Amino acid sequence: MREQVSQRFRTSGRPGRGGLRRALPAAAVAALAAGVLTVGVPAPSTASAATRPDAVQQGLNALVRADGLPAALASVRDGEGRTRTYTAGVGNVTTGAKVPTDGQVRIGSTTKTFTAVVVLQLVGEGKIGLDTMVDTYLPGLVRGEGIDGRHITVRQLLQHTSGLPDYEEDVNDDILGHRYFEPRDLLDIAFRHKAVFDPGKDWGYSNTNYVVAGLIVQKVTGRPLAEAIDTRVIKAAGLRHTSFPAPGDMSIREAHPRGYLREAAGAPLRDVTEIDPSVAWAAGQMISTNSDLNRFFTALLGGGLLPDAQLAQMRATVPIGDTGAGYGLGLISRPLSCGGVYWGHGGDIPGYETRGGVTEKGRAVSVAVTSVPTDGAGTEHLESVVDTALCR
Numbered sequence: 001m002r003e004q005v006s007q008r009f010r011t012s013g014r015p016g017r018g019g020l021r022r023a024l025p026a027a028a029v030a031a032l033a034a035g036v037l038t039v040g041v042p043a044p045s046t047a048s049a050a051t052r053p054d055a056v057q058q059g060l061n062a063l064v065r066a067d068g069l070p071a072a073l074a075s076v077r078d079g080e081g082r083t084r085t086y087t088a089g090v091g092n093v094t095t096g097a098k099v100p101t102d103g104q105v106r107i108g109s110t111t112k113t114f115t116a117v118v119v120l121q122l123v124g125e126g127k128i129g130l131d132t133m134v135d136t137y138l139p140g141l142v143r144g145e146g147i148d149g150r151h152i153t154v155r156q157l158l159q160h161t162s163g164l165p166d167y168e169e170d171v172n173d174d175i176l177g178h179r180y181f182e183p184r185d186l187l188d189i190a191f192r193h194k195a196v197f198d199p200g201k202d203w204g205y206s207n208t209n210y211v212v213a214g215l216i217v218q219k220v221t222g223r224p225l226a227e228a229i230d231t232r233v234i235k236a237a238g239l240r241h242t243s244f245p246a247p248g249d250m251s252i253r254e255a256h257p258r259g260y261l262r263e264a265a266g267a268p269l270r271d272v273t274e275i276d277p278s279v280a281w282a283a284g285q286m287i288s289t290n291s292d293l294n295r296f297f298t299a300l301l302g303g304g305l306l307p308d309a310q311l312a313q314m315r316a317t318v319p320i321g322d323t324g325a326g327y328g329l330g331l332i333s334r335p336l337s338c339g340g341v342y343w344g345h346g347g348d349i350p351g352y353e354t355r356g357g358v359t360e361k362g363r364a365v366s367v368a369v370t371s372v373p374t375d376g377a378g379t380e381h382l383e384s385v386v387d388t389a390l391c392r
Contacts, residue, residue, distance in 0.1 A: 055392060059385035060088035063369055067378045070269065071099045071257045071370040075290035076389050077298065079362035083291060089370070091257035093269060100255035102289045104241055105368045106277065107354050108347025110293065111244075111286040112210050116158050116330025117300065118217050118228050120310040123154075127220050130155040130313060130329075137216045141187070146195030154216065156199050157209040158329035159318060165193035166206040171279055178250060181278045186211050203318055203327065207283035210330075214282025225282055237299040242288040250274040252287055259351020260371040269371065272351040284349055290356070290366035297344055297358040300331075315343070332357075334383075338391035346383075348372045353379065355386050365389040 053061065060072040071089035087099040122128040134142050134149035134157065142149030147164065156162040167190035190208040197204065214225045221228055226244035234242050241254055251274055260269040277285040288296075299305055306314065317326025317333055324335040333341045334357070344357020353373065356366035365386050373379050 056084075056385065056389045057086050057088070059381075059388055060086055060367075063378070063381055063385065064089040067373060067381055068262075069369045069371050069373070069378065070260050072367065072382075072385075073099060073101075073103060073105070073257070073290055073369075074365065074367040074385065074389065075102060075294055077291070077294040077364040083294070085291065089257075091370075093258070093260065094271075099257050102241075102291050104252050104254045104256040104287050104289050105352045105354060105370070106252070106259065106349045107286050107288045107293065107368075108280065108284040108349035108352065109207075110288070110345050110347040110354055111280065111282065111284045112347075113300070113330045113345045114229050114233050114244075114286060114296075115210050115214055115217070115225070115282045116314065117305050118225075118232050119154065119158060119213055120306050120314055120329065121232055122217065122220055123313075124307045124310045128154060128216065130158075134212060134216070137219050138212070141184075141215070142191075142212060144191035144194065146198075147191060149212075152199045154213070155313075155329065157213045157216075159203075160205050160209055160327060161201075161203055161318065162199050162206070162209055163195045163197040163202065163204065164206050164208040164212070165190050165196055166208055167211070168207050169193070178274075178276045179279070180248065180276050181281070183211050183215055183281050186279070186281065203320065207280070210283035211281055217282075229286075233296070233305060236305060237296050239288070239292040239296060242286065242292045242296070244286050245277055247278065248276070250276050257370045261350050262371055262374055265374045267374075275350060277349065280349060284347055290354075290368055293354070293356060293366040294358070294364035297356070298362060298364050301343055301358050301360075302362070336391055337387050342386075342390055353382065355379075355382050357386070357390075359390055363390055 056074055056076060060074055063069050063072040069089065070093050071091055074086040075083055077083045085102050087101060089099060091097045091099040119128060123130055131153050134152045134154065138149060142152060152162045167186045170189050217225050217228055229244050258271055259273045261272045262269055303311060314329040314331050317328045320327050326333045330345065331343055332345050333343055335341055340360060342357040342359045346355040352368060352370060354366065354368045358364040367382060367385050369382060
């Protein structure tokens with residue numbers, strides 16, 4: 001459920017991953033590495049009949065051939081709204097089926113941006129205060145060694161400056177064993193550990209922050225988080241292929257490539273397409289397509305989902321180490337090789353990793369692969385494809 005700047009879901013204690021990285025077995029937790037299995041000849045770009053693949057297609061082909069990822073998908077939207085889609089690899093390593101064009105994938109920690117948008121909408125409506133303490137909404141819930149919701153603000157949750165420990169560290173085989181988790185189960189796991197640092201004193205990626213934020217949304221609205229995201233974000237942005245799976249739904253409903261887990265570099269692939277994503281909840285449960293994610297981030301950064309004041313708060317970042325990236329309120333800024341930055345949030349969850357975002361000029365890119373790389377090199381290559389597409 002992480003998204004790291006060359007990190008993952010554990011979505012990650014590093015910046016940018018998006019997944020439930022640590023939800024994997026120990027060998028896969030470190031996972032981000034290039035595999036060695038070549039699963040098939042990359043499919044040609046659906047957007048171009050040119051004999052020589054363009055730079056984006058070449059990048060996807062390399063993710064399959066050199067990094068051993070089963071499939072890679074991308075969608076590139078220019079500033080005028082024209083979209084090109086790409087695929088490489090195979091959608092099913094057993095049957096050799098083609099990769100569905102713009103197929104659905106699990107988006108891991110990109111879910112955090114959706115959750116943050118709902119919180120900020122409620123801030124704009126005067127129902128939540130960014131600098132109000134968590135205990136105001138969830139009295140007595142956030143407690144543990146060095147953990148006290150009376151001293152943690154909503155802003156610190158969204159910005160990962162609360163110091164709350166990450167429950168993902170303790171979630172291993174359960175996510176793949178189809179166990180259902182209630183949000184408070186996740187907090188029970190997290191609060192077995194002491195605070196990582198005092199609120200506001202540092203930055204540390206923790207999925208726990210967004211579970212608490214999701215519970216605040218439910219308390220304030222009196223409705224399920226999934227309903228709030230669907231009404232306030234998915235429908236508002238016109239996303240037709242995006243959903244927050246219902247309890248017990250382990251499927252991906254529309255056309256999709258299968259998702260795979262590789263325990264270590266060179267190990268066989270294991271099909272993990274059907275999992276119970278409740279372990280990720282507000283931090284990483286959602287499903288979408290690359291084109292829908294481009295539409296979402298374009299609408300968000302264009303002011304279509306938040307008032308100007310709340311969008312400005314969302315874009316106010318703190319540094320993520322010395323990476324050059326910054327974390328706002330559920331939104332990450334990353335430097336581009338061609339100058340400037342782009343805004344987005346990636347994610348990992350077993351079977352899928354996504355990266356992408358939108359530039360100030362409105363160019364948007366989303367790329368997904370169907371296995372979380374087993375080491376950082378694979379994720380760096382994925383992020384390089386995003387950079388190439390945005391800088392073209």
